[in-house]
Amino acid sequence: MTNKPALALDGEAIARCVKRIAHEIAERNDGAGNLALIGIVRRGATLAERLAQALRQDGEREVPVGTLDISSYRDDGKGEPGDPRLLGRNIPFALDGGHVILIDDVLYTGRTVRAALTALADLGRPESIQLAVLVDRGQHEIPIRADYVGKNIAAPTGQRVYVRLAEIDGVDAVVVGGEKS
Amino acid sequence: MRRLPKYDLVSIEDLAIPEIERIFELADMFAENLRDGVPSTRAGGLIMATLFYEPSTRTRLSFESAMNRLGGSVISSADMQASSAAKGESLADTVRVVSAYADLIVVRHPCDGAARVAAEYAPVPVINAGDGSREHPTQTLCDLYILRRKKGDLKGLTVAICGDLKFGRTVHSLIYALARFGANIVAVPYGGMDVPDYVLERLAAERNYKFSTVTIDELKSSFAGGLDALYLTPSAPHQMALFTSENPLEKVPEVRPPAALDAFYVTRLQKERLADKDRAAQGYGHFDVRALRTSRTQEAVVMHPLPRTDELAYELDTDPRAVYFEQAAAGVPVRMALVAWMLESAAREVLRPQAPEPPISFKHEPAPRCAHPTCITRSEGSYLRPRFRLASGSNRSRLALRCGFCERDSRVEYVGHATSHRYYHFDENLSGYVRQWIEEGTLAVFESVKEAEERGYEPYKRGPQREIMNAAEIARACEAIAAQAIADAADPTAIAIVGVVSRGAMLAMRLRDLIEAQTGVRPPCAALDVYGGDPRLRAIDGAETFNVDGRAIVLVDDVINSGWTVQRAMTALWQHGRPAAVKLAVLIDRGYRAVPIRPNYVGRNIPTTRAERVQVRLGIGAETRKNPDRVLLYSMVDSLRERESPT
Numbered sequence: 001m002t003n004k005p006a007l008a009l010d011g012e013a014i015a016r017c018v019k020r021i022a023h024e025i026a027e028r029n030d031g032a033g034n035l036a037l038i039g040i041v042r043r044g045a046t047l048a049e050r051l052a053q054a055l056r057q058d059g060e061r062e063v064p065v066g067t068l069d070i071s072s073y074r075d076d077g078k079g080e081p082g083d084p085r086l087l088g089r090n091i092p093f094a095l096d097g098g099h100v101i102l103i104d105d106v107l108y109t110g111r112t113v114r115a116a117l118t119a120l121a122d123l124g125r126p127e128s129i130q131l132a133v134l135v136d137r138g139q140h141e142i143p144i145r146a147d148y149v150g151k152n153i154a155a156p157t158g159q160r161v162y163v164r165l166a167e168i169d170g171v172d173a174v175v176v177g178g179e180k181s
Numbered sequence: 182m183r184r185l186p187k188y189d190l191v192s193i194e195d196l197a198i199p200e201i202e203r204i205f206e207l208a209d210m211f212a213e214n215l216r217d218g219v220p221s222t223r224a225g226g227l228i229m230a231t232l233f234y235e236p237s238t239r240t241r242l243s244f245e246s247a248m249n250r251l252g253g254s255v256i257s258s259a260d261m262q263a264s265s266a267a268k269g270e271s272l273a274d275t276v277r278v279v280s281a282y283a284d285l286i287v288v289r290h291p292c293d294g295a296a297r298v299a300a301e302y303a304p305v306p307v308i309n310a311g312d313g314s315r316e317h318p319t320q321t322l323c324d325l326y327i328l329r330r331k332k333g334d335l336k337g338l339t340v341a342i343c344g345d346l347k348f349g350r351t352v353h354s355l356i357y358a359l360a361r362f363g364a365n366i367v368a369v370p371y372g373g374m375d376v377p378d379y380v381l382e383r384l385a386a387e388r389n390y391k392f393s394t395v396t397i398d399e400l401k402s403s404f405a406g407g408l409d410a411l412y413l414t415p416s417a418p419h420q421m422a423l424f425t426s427e428n429p430l431e432k433v434p435e436v437r438p439p440a441a442l443d444a445f446y447v448t449r450l451q452k453e454r455l456a457d458k459d460r461a462a463q464g465y466g467h468f469d470v471r472a473l474r475t476s477r478t479q480e481a482v483v484m485h486p487l488p489r490t491d492e493l494a495y496e497l498d499t500d501p502r503a504v505y506f507e508q509a510a511a512g513v514p515v516r517m518a519l520v521a522w523m524l525e526s527a528a529r530e531v532l533r534p535q536a537p538e539p540p541i542s543f544k545h546e547p548a549p550r551c552a553h554p555t556c557i558t559r560s561e562g563s564y565l566r567p568r569f570r571l572a573s574g575s576n577r578s579r580l581a582l583r584c585g586f587c588e589r590d591s592r593v594e595y596v597g598h599a600t601s602h603r604y605y606h607f608d609e610n611l612s613g614y615v616r617q618w619i620e621e622g623t624l625a626v627f628e629s630v631k632e633a634e635e636r637g638y639e640p641y642k643r644g645p646q647r648e649i650m651n652a653a654e655i656a657r658a659c660e661a662i663a664a665q666a667i668a669d670a671a672d673p674t675a676i677a678i679v680g681v682v683s684r685g686a687m688l689a690m691r692l693r694d695l696i697e698a699q700t701g702v703r704p705p706c707a708a709l710d711v712y713g714g715d716p717r718l719r720a721i722d723g724a725e726t727f728n729v730d731g732r733a734i735v736l737v738d739d740v741i742n743s744g745w746t747v748q749r750a751m752t753a754l755w756q757h758g759r760p761a762a763v764k765l766a767v768l769i770d771r772g773y774r775a776v777p778i779r780p781n782y783v784g785r786n787i788p789t790t791r792a793e794r795v796q797v798r799l800g801i802g803a804e805t806r807k808n809p810d811r812v813l814l815y816s817m818v819d820s821l822r823e824r825e826s827p828t
Contacts, residue, residue, distance in 0.1 A: 092373050096592075102777070117776060118752045122554040125592075128743075131777035142751070143736075143765035145779035 004177065008153055008161070011172035014134065017150030018047065021132050022054035024148050025101055026061075034098035034127070035061070038091060040116055041069040043105035046165045047134060051103065066091035068102075070115040095124030101148075105163040107133040110144035134163055135174055183226065185284050186527045189300035189307045190519070192588075193318040193358045200522070205326055207518035208511070215250065215514060223521050224253030230283035232275065232299075233310070234261040234290040239487065240310050240320070243512035244287050251517050256283060271561055276303035285520070288312075294557040294586030298565065306523065313555050314348045315587060320486055321354035323515045324446070325362070327508045331482045332443050335362035339441070341400065341481075343369040343468060344448035344492060346376045351486045352448055353380055360384055366392040367442070369400055371466040371492070374450070379590055397466045441477045446484045447493050469494035473502060484508055540568035540585055542622040549582065549591070549626050556587035571619065580607045580615060582626070595633055597625035603641045604633035630794065631746055632712050635683060640794070646815035649787060649795075655768065655810045658784030659688065662766045663695035665782050666735050669764065674702040677732040679718070681750050682710040685738035687799045688768060690721060692737060705732075711749040718757050729758030739797040741767045743775040769812060771795050785812075792816050 009017070029035050039048025045067040052065045067090045102116055113131060120129060132148035137155055155161050155176050162175045190196065196204070214221065229248040231241050245255045261275075272290070276299045279286055288299045289310040296309030296316075311317040325335065332338055340359060346352050346368055356376065359366055368376050375394060384390040447468045473479055485493055485505040497503045543549065550567050551558050558565045569582035572590040581590040596615055597604040600623050605611055618624040627633040630640075650658070667673045676696060680689025686708035697703040707727040710717045720727035736750060747765060754760060768784040773791065787795060796813045 094378070113777065114751055114755070117748055118755070121748060121752065125552065128775035129777060141762040143747075143763060143778055143781055145777055147777055 005175045006177055007173060008135075008176045009151060009174035011166075014150070014165075014172045014174065017134060018050050019054050021148045021150060022051050022058060025051070025130075025132065026055060026058060028130075028147075029099055035101070036064045036066065036093055036095070036098050037101050037103060038066045038068050038116075038120070039103045040112060041067050041071075042168060043163050043165055044103045046167045047105060047132075048103045049167075051101075051132070064093045066093065068116055068119055070112060070119055091123065095120065095126045098126050100126045100129045101132055102129055103132045105133065105165075106135045106137060106161055107131070107144070107146050107149075108137040108139065108161075110140040110142035113144045114142050135161055137161055183524070184527065185227065185306050185520075185523050187304070187306055188523055188526060189296075189309075190318055191296045191300050191307070191309045191312075192316050193321045193354045194361075195318070198361065201322070201325065203525075204322065204515070204518045204522045205329060207521050208326055208514045209330075211250075211514035211517045211521070212511070220252070221250060221517070221521075222252035223524055224248060224251035227251075227253040227285065227520075228283040229253060229255050229285045229287060229520075230279045231255060231257045231287045231310075232261055232279065232289070233258070234288075234295070235311070237289055237310070239509065239512065240289065240317075241287075244308075244310065244319075244516055247513045247516035247520065250513060251520055253520070271564060272298055272557070273302040273561070273564060276307070279303070280305045285523075290557070291555070292557040292560050292587075293553065293555050294584065294588065297586050298557050298561065308519070311350055312557075313587070314350050314353075316354045317350045318354055319512075319516055319519065320351045321358050322519065323508060323511045324351070324355050324484060324486070325358055326511050326515050327484065327504055328444055328482075331504055335359070335364050337363060337365070338443040339365040339367065340444045340446055341367040341369055341442055342446045342448075343397065343466065344371050345374040345450045346370045346448075347374040349448045352376075352446075355446065356380060356384070360388050360390045367400065368392055368394040369397050369466075370394060371397070371450070382590070400472075442481045444482045444484055445472065445478075447489075448486060449488065449490045449492055467492055467494065468497075470497055470500060473500070540570055541582070541619050541624060543625060549593075549628075551584040551587060551589065552591035553584065553587050553589040556584055556589065558584065558586050580612070593626045595627040595630060597627060597633055597636075597638045599623040599625050602638050604630070604638040605641045628712075629743075629745065631740075631742070634794075634796070635712060644816035646813045648811050649814045650769075650785060650812035652810040655784070655799075655812065658768060659691050660695060662782040662784060663692050663699065666692070666764060666766065667696060667699055669781070670733055672733075673700045674704075675733050676704045676735055677727070677729075678704050678706045678735045678737060679709050679727075679750075679754065680706070681736070681738040681746060682708050682712075684797050684799055685709075686721070687801070688739060688766075689735075689737040692735065692766065693721075709750055709753055711746060711753055718753065727757075729754055729760050731759070731761050734760045734763045735766055736763055737766045739767065739799075740769045740771060740795050741765075741778075741780055742771050742773055742795075744778040745776060747778050748776050768797055769795050787814065789814065790816070 037048045037052055039045030048065050048067070052063050055061055055063050100120060102113065102120070104112060107113065117129060120126065130147040131144070133146045134150040136146050136149045136152050138152065139157065151174070153161055153174070153176060159177050164171050164173045164175065166172050211221070229244065231244055233241055241257070245257065248255050272295060276286055276288070280303045283305060285306050285308065286299065286303055287308045287310050288296055290296065290312050293313035293315040296307060296312040300307040309316060309318055328338065328340070329335055342352060342355070347370070356366060370376070445468065468483070473481060473483070482502050482504045483497060485508070487505055487509050548567050549569065558567045565586070568585040570585065572581035572583040580593040580596065582593060583590050593607055595604055596607050596611065598618055604625070604627060607615070615624060625636070625638070627636070666676060670676050673696070678689045678693050680686030689706055689708070693704050693706045705724060705727055706721045708719050708721055710719070718727060718729070734754065736747070736754070738747060738750070741747060751763065754763070764782065765778070765780040766782040767780045770780055770783045770786045771789045789795065793814055793816050796815065798808065798813065799810050800808045
């Protein structure tokens with residue numbers, strides 16, 4: 001596919017999405033103790049840090065942040081070998097009885113989230129798991145739905161949607177289509 | 182030929198205090214003999230096998246050196262992961278086979294409770310050289326030995342334990358042992374790596390022992406400017422009754438500031454058990470000679486189980502208070518002493534009182550499974566039967582079961598009575614009954630209401646019920662779901678159906694018939710049992726196998742509520758392969774989702790309150806006429822409120 005890349009969200013729009021999602025999380029979990037954010041490595045983890053900051057700025061609350069690397073739970077054979085229960089996470093708090101917000105950049109097939117749910121259920125017994133994504137592409141292959149969505153982008157199959165974040169890529173942008181850079 | 186008695190060292194708790202004292206006497210003697218070059222032949226003719234499923238240099242070498250120094254010999258498999266374990270041989274089979282080659286087995290394994298399993302299956306004695314993040318009792322013997330040699334009687338000593346207190350198994354063994362000897366502990370976690378709650382709860386419940394946790398800065402400032410920040414309790418070991426009314430952790434500790442610290446025990450970050458290594462390492466502390474410069478710490482010795490990374494300054498090495506190399510050197514005489522003590526016990530025919538509390542017997546099958554992910558029963562579940570005791574942290578408002586293998590506690594939400602087939606949400610009114618049911622062997626435990634009902638249990642008390650769907654409505658809903666599934670599928674003949682046992686599986690068979698009527702192709706169908714031990718996927722229709730790989734699966738359940746059951750079902754599906762797609766079909770969606778899962782096909786959305794339950798009743802074959810299909814909504818009456826009400 002040789003279509004030109006199109007900017008779907010710029011830096012400001014991403015910042016607004018993060019702020020809005022933070023608001024929604026605070027509202028929906030009002031009064032709920034034990035709220036925690038867990039970002040899926042790598043860009044989900046970056047977004048988790050930004051959401052935590054937004055929650056703090058709102059004067060809402062200090063929420064612990066963890067990261068999850070689901071590469072060892074992947075179902076496409078690209079994962080690392082080893083016991084997945086011992087690999088790929090930095091969650092310095094207990095999940096038992098807590099409300100976990102799982103964060104990823106793009107929801108597409110749902111396979112990453114499916115793997116992350118398996119990983120989280122292995123780590124403890126949270127009261128609930130809610131899903132926040134910056135972009136929902138639809139066309140899920142698995143019955144996963146996001147609780148918080150930054151923007152719905154219906155891109156045709158085969159077209160790529162890139163989320164670029166300043167901490168990793170030097171710039172904040174969501175780009176649809178184009179060659180992989 | 183001489184034989185060692187079948188005495189297993191799985192936990193430091195397996196050794197009584199006089200036994201530890203005797204081992205230390207022997208270690209003193211062996212240390213002296215090693216220094217003077219006096220050889221020993223105590224273990225002549227005996228063979229030790231070292232089975233290490235996890236890499237280790239010093240532990241394995243010190244065991245092997247100790248055995249050779251005693252005149253015995255060693256057989257070893259350097260890398261178990263690459264040998265029989267990689268061929269899929271179970272731990273139980275391996276230790277049984279190796280028992281024919283050796284008189285003593287030393288085992289290290291990444292799963293919690295593995296040493297217990299090895300000890301139970303091997304006819305020869307087993308020594309635990311580290312199992313998961315649980316215990317490492319011979320390291321603890323070395324630690325206690327050095328502490329005693331440097332500081333005398335362990336009772337009343339004050340030890341600051343610094344570093345990764347979360348995953349460090351040497352630390353957990355050491356804490357239990359110091360508590361037993363009556364020493365005081367100050368926990369100084371680095372980078373938030375706190376002592377796990379289950380260790381604290383166990384100490385509080387079983388020994389009435391508590392200690393305080395401080396940061397390294399708080400520790401330093403408390404020594405600089407008075408000791409008000411440090412709270413310590415002298416240990417007063419006594420057994421707490423089960424189901425006491427108060428939570429033992431909430432008791433206010435008695436205040437007794439220590440006059441001085443006797444030892445610092447520093448540990449490294451257990452990087453291999455972490456993911457984001459760099460990030461965790463940033464917050465990790467660094468121990469150097471400055472900590473020893475106050476009047477209250479100048480006599481303290483510095484210990485470390487080694488290997489060290491960056492947490493311990495190299496400048497300390499020449500300080501006489503740094504004893505970690507002596508600690509490492511003690512590994513050989515202490516392990517020699519352990520083997521020699523086992524031989525002594527054989528000569529005296531000492532019978533060890535090995536009478537642990539019998540496990541709770543569960544009438545319903547399968548028995549509950551351990552919730553701890555690295556428990557050995559999860560990875561070797563094909564032959565290990567989970568077993569539980571009532572956890573010491575249980576009290577009136579909290580019921581927990583302790584796994585007989587990994588010794589971790591799993592909290593129980595729903596309990597059932599196997600004779601009356603009633604289930605209850607556990608609350609404080611039930612604690613007396615539960616104890617009685619344990620004695621009678623009639624206790625059942627469930628992870629959810631759904632599981633209880635799947636197993637044929639009824640709620641303790643149910644309120645009025647009403648029918649929300651009749652047989653015709655259920656049939657129409659099934660037809661609509663089948664039509665949607667066919668319309669959605671790229672190739673309707675490639676559909677495969679999986680139903681969650683038991684009503685989901687009954688609905689799955691109905692959908693199969695409906696899809697066959699429309700497409701002319703009978704889709705393969707399987708039932709998935711997600712409750713209890715290993716989830717099982719069983720083909721229906723007499724087919725030998727059910728293939729998940731590359732199939733467009735329609736997953737079927739009767740009612741979706743929190744979604745945890747579907748989540749478990751998907752996890753189980755992926756254990757059998759990689760489906761091309763999964764569509765979720767449910768007869769009823771009653772809301773209250775706790776996981777980000779949404780069904781693709783819903784027979785009917787039923788708004789419910791949390792106290793209400795939806796029950797789907799489906800007839801089979803000839804019974805259909807007698808008991809027609811229906812969906813009932815009823816309210817659950819809270820057992821607590823019921824009993825408090827005067828009527």
